[in-house]
Amino acid sequence: MTDSVITLEGIGKQYRRFSQNFLYRDIVRWIMGRRAQQADFWALRNVTLEVNRGESVGIIGENGSGKSTLLKVLSNVTDPTCGRITIDGRVSALLELGAGFHPQLTGRENIYLNGVILGMPKKDIDRLFDRIVEFSGIGEFIDQPVMTYSSGMYVRLGFAIAIHVDPDILIIDEVLAVGDEEFQRKCKKAIHEFHERGKTILFVSHDLAAIRELCTRVYWLRKGEIRMVGGRDEVTFSYLNHVSAIQGLATLTRGSLTLLFERGKLILFWRGIELTKNCCIFTEVLSSSNSQASMGASWDILEFDQTKLTVRGAWKLFPVEQTWRVELLNEHTIRWNVEMTLPNDFNLRSDSISFMLTDRYTSWFTSTDSGSFPEEFHDTFGQRIIGIGDGTPEAGVQERILSGIVLPSIRTCMATPSGRFFVQVTNTDAKLQSRTIQYSRIESKDHQRNPPICRYEIECIIGETTHE
Amino acid sequence: MRLIDHLRQIYQYREILYFLALKEVKVRYKMSSLGFLWAIVLPFGQMVILSFVFSMVMRFDIEAYPVFLMVGLLPWTYFSMVVHGTIGSIPDNANLVKKVYFPRDLLPIASGVSILFDYSISLIVLFPIMLFFGVPITPRILWLPFILVLQMMMAIGTCLIFSGLNVFYRDVRYIKDLVLMIGFYASPIFYPITQVNRNLSGMLLDIYHLNPMIGLIDLYRSMFYTQTIPPLWPIVYTFAASLALLLTGLVLYDRIERRFADLV
Numbered sequence: 001m002t003d004s005v006i007t008l009e010g011i012g013k014q015y016r017r018f019s020q021n022f023l024y025r026d027i028v029r030w031i032m033g034r035r036a037q038q039a040d041f042w043a044l045r046n047v048t049l050e051v052n053r054g055e056s057v058g059i060i061g062e063n064g065s066g067k068s069t070l071l072k073v074l075s076n077v078t079d080p081t082c083g084r085i086t087i088d089g090r091v092s093a094l095l096e097l098g099a100g101f102h103p104q105l106t107g108r109e110n111i112y113l114n115g116v117i118l119g120m121p122k123k124d125i126d127r128l129f130d131r132i133v134e135f136s137g138i139g140e141f142i143d144q145p146v147m148t149y150s151s152g153m154y155v156r157l158g159f160a161i162a163i164h165v166d167p168d169i170l171i172i173d174e175v176l177a178v179g180d181e182e183f184q185r186k187c188k189k190a191i192h193e194f195h196e197r198g199k200t201i202l203f204v205s206h207d208l209a210a211i212r213e214l215c216t217r218v219y220w221l222r223k224g225e226i227r228m229v230g231g232r233d234e235v236t237f238s239y240l241n242h243v244s245a246i247q248g249l250a251t252l253t254r255g256s257l258t259l260l261f262e263r264g265k266l267i268l269f270w271r272g273i274e275l276t277k278n279c280c281i282f283t284e285v286l287s288s289s290n291s292q293a294s295m296g297a298s299w300d301i302l303e304f305d306q307t308k309l310t311v312r313g314a315w316k317l318f319p320v321e322q323t324w325r326v327e328l329l330n331e332h333t334i335r336w337n338v339e340m341t342l343p344n345d346f347n348l349r350s351d352s353i354s355f356m357l358t359d360r361y362t363s364w365f366t367s368t369d370s371g372s373f374p375e376e377f378h379d380t381f382g383q384r385i386i387g388i389g390d391g392t393p394e395a396g397v398q399e400r401i402l403s404g405i406v407l408p409s410i411r412t413c414m415a416t417p418s419g420r421f422f423v424q425v426t427n428t429d430a431k432l433q434s435r436t437i438q439y440s441r442i443e444s445k446d447h448q449r450n451p452p453i454c455r456y457e458i459e460c461i462i463g464e465t466t467h468e
Numbered sequence: 469m470r471l472i473d474h475l476r477q478i479y480q481y482r483e484i485l486y487f488l489a490l491k492e493v494k495v496r497y498k499m500s501s502l503g504f505l506w507a508i509v510l511p512f513g514q515m516v517i518l519s520f521v522f523s524m525v526m527r528f529d530i531e532a533y534p535v536f537l538m539v540g541l542l543p544w545t546y547f548s549m550v551v552h553g554t555i556g557s558i559p560d561n562a563n564l565v566k567k568v569y570f571p572r573d574l575l576p577i578a579s580g581v582s583i584l585f586d587y588s589i590s591l592i593v594l595f596p597i598m599l600f601f602g603v604p605i606t607p608r609i610l611w612l613p614f615i616l617v618l619q620m621m622m623a624i625g626t627c628l629i630f631s632g633l634n635v636f637y638r639d640v641r642y643i644k645d646l647v648l649m650i651g652f653y654a655s656p657i658f659y660p661i662t663q664v665n666r667n668l669s670g671m672l673l674d675i676y677h678l679n680p681m682i683g684l685i686d687l688y689r690s691m692f693y694t695q696t697i698p699p700l701w702p703i704v705y706t707f708a709a710s711l712a713l714l715l716t717g718l719v720l721y722d723r724i725e726r727r728f729a730d731l732v
Contacts, residue, residue, distance in 0.1 A: 077729040105494060117564065
């Protein structure tokens with residue numbers, strides 16, 4: 001695995017600040033024999049990067065960090081101002097949403113046009129045509145002009161063509177963020193298969209979840225320079241920290257433990273590795289007719305320092321407010337206090353607190369029971385209850401040591417419940433693929449008035465090697 | 469040599485050329501309800517109105533004037549459609565230019581090739597008009613392939629220069645309009661070249677004859693209208709000038725196309 005297919009050495013790309021040229025100015029300059037004097041800026045500076053055969057490498061960075069310039073250099077549409085570039089093999093880029101499609105041409109015509117532009121000989125397109133159509137799921141619409149397509153169909157057709165071009169190096173630029181869930185899974189599967197055939201993938205995105213899923217190594221680009229390079233967990237963690245600091249999101253850190261608050265959810269890291277997944281840690285409120293999770297509420301950060309955080313969120317569907325006080329008591333313990341204000345006439349059916357954890361965990365426990373998670377995620381929507389804790393609501397997952405990394409045990413318990421809660425440990429469906437610990441309020445049968453304020457406190461202990 | 473490498477690349481990417489040209493033709497006529505009938509109606513209409521003005525209003529005394537006129541319009545219309553239609557080739561395809569590598573000349577060249585479709589339809593319309601006015605169709609029509617090569621060299625060379633420079637200077641668009649307007653009047657399209665030779669003299673006449681379109685229209689006239697052999701030197705000059713235009717266009721693209729992605 002040491003032969004590199006892409007080598008960039010000290011790549012720099014300089015742009016003139018004013019890209020608009022003026023004919024008369026250039027003529028005058030040419031006649032007077034003066035050289036251009038323009039304010040320049042460097043879109044890329046001293047970028048050195050190496051990608052090995054069969055590797056899948058991610059490039060992250062904010063807007064304007066030089067990602068798209070780097071892609072232009074890699075796909076050979078522009079020359080760098082300085083530096084050396086070596087590419088061994090055919091590069092193909094996945095175009096943005098239907099770029100290169102002509103809206104008035106039919107799907108069939110666009111497959112040919114796009115295919116040859118992306119470097120597929122006509123005879124290959126003839127041969128693969130049916131497979132492309134099948135993969136895209138366009139079906140009988142293939143002979144309709146693509147302007148009648150939905151944006152999802154556009155993307156599906158675009159992706160179907162690109163993946164069948166079968167280049168040695170595939171550059172994927174953000175495109176996966178679109179399309180429905182099922183097609184996204186199909187794309188990811190196709191990309192995995194492509195990767196398994198020993199092909200190289202370069203994935204450019206600011207979608208960290210996708211980067212973590214697809215890439216093993218990540219470059220972080222900032223202001224045209226490589227800020228960091230390393231394993232995906234390490235780099236995405238630093239990047240997330242950086243971004244959250246800028247966007248006013250809150251990061252609490254104590255030793256190996258990091259907790260990030262992001263618009264109604266808490267993301268948990270241990271030594272730079274994310275332990276949560278998807279929706280991470282969140283609450284949910286159910287009325288008699290509706291439900292809304294904390295991610296759907298609008299949140300204000302009231303107070304925030306290194307280890308303590310107070311936020312308040314107003315639900316959009318209901319007149320409900322929650323105030324969260326989160327504190328890292330030490331390197332192992334999070335105390336999370338939730339205070340919920342309800343109007344008198346609001347009929348609260350239930351509310352819950354969920355921890356969605358990474359599927360790298362394999363075994364669970366409650367205060368009375370323990371077991372292993374089933375390996376298969378079920379395709380059906382909804383959750384599978386694996387264990388229900390009686391008595392003290394308490395549940396967790398066991399420590400797991402993988403090659404190189406340690407996933408610490410996590411134990412959660414309801415410390416001061418107001419009202420009765422029960423806990424359940426579940427596997428989500430195959431779409432989300434995560435382990436969930438969920439505390440739910442037991443539904444009140446007699447429709448009694450809720451107290452105007454509910455308080456409860458959850459403790460989350462991370463990295464204890466055993467539990468009693 | 470760089471130019472030869474460049475031509476080899478164009479050849480290597482010829483399938484893109486084919487499908488781009490096909491796209492141009494389809495897109496041009498697909499959405500209108502009369503479809504490619506427009507390719508007949510437009511040149512025909514132009515011929516009718518110009519014939520009306522010059523043979524009935526201006527009283528030009530030329531035998532079978534509509535044929536005379538239409539024969540001159542054929543190469544000019546092709547030329548002006550190509551130059552006019554390709555000026556924005558690069559910025560119009562910005563999303564491709566920024567993402568995928570292929571020789572950029574293919575974009576204007578494909579338009580140039582696709583306009584051959586409109587041209588052939590006009591050509592087909594010409595024959596019944598010739599029959600109607602009693603102008604014979606002679607075996608000289610076999611010159612057509614050579615003439616087409618000449619005509620495409622001239623048009624594509626010019627459109628490469630204009631569309632290439634247009635990426636850098638948006639003023640080029642207006643220069644193109646000016647050149648096309650002057651070109652229409654400065655070419656013997658609706659008047660015979662003999663009239664120019666009779667009425668102009670000295671430097672003015674020499675400048676007039678710098679226009680390479682003259683040789684091309686000469687060739688068309690002797691192929692479809694007069695039965696005379698055209699003078700040789702204007703044709704040699706036209707060929708040399710067209711080749712020079714084409715090579716200039718190709719060298720220009722070879723030199724600047726790698727900067728397009730940064731400018732569009």
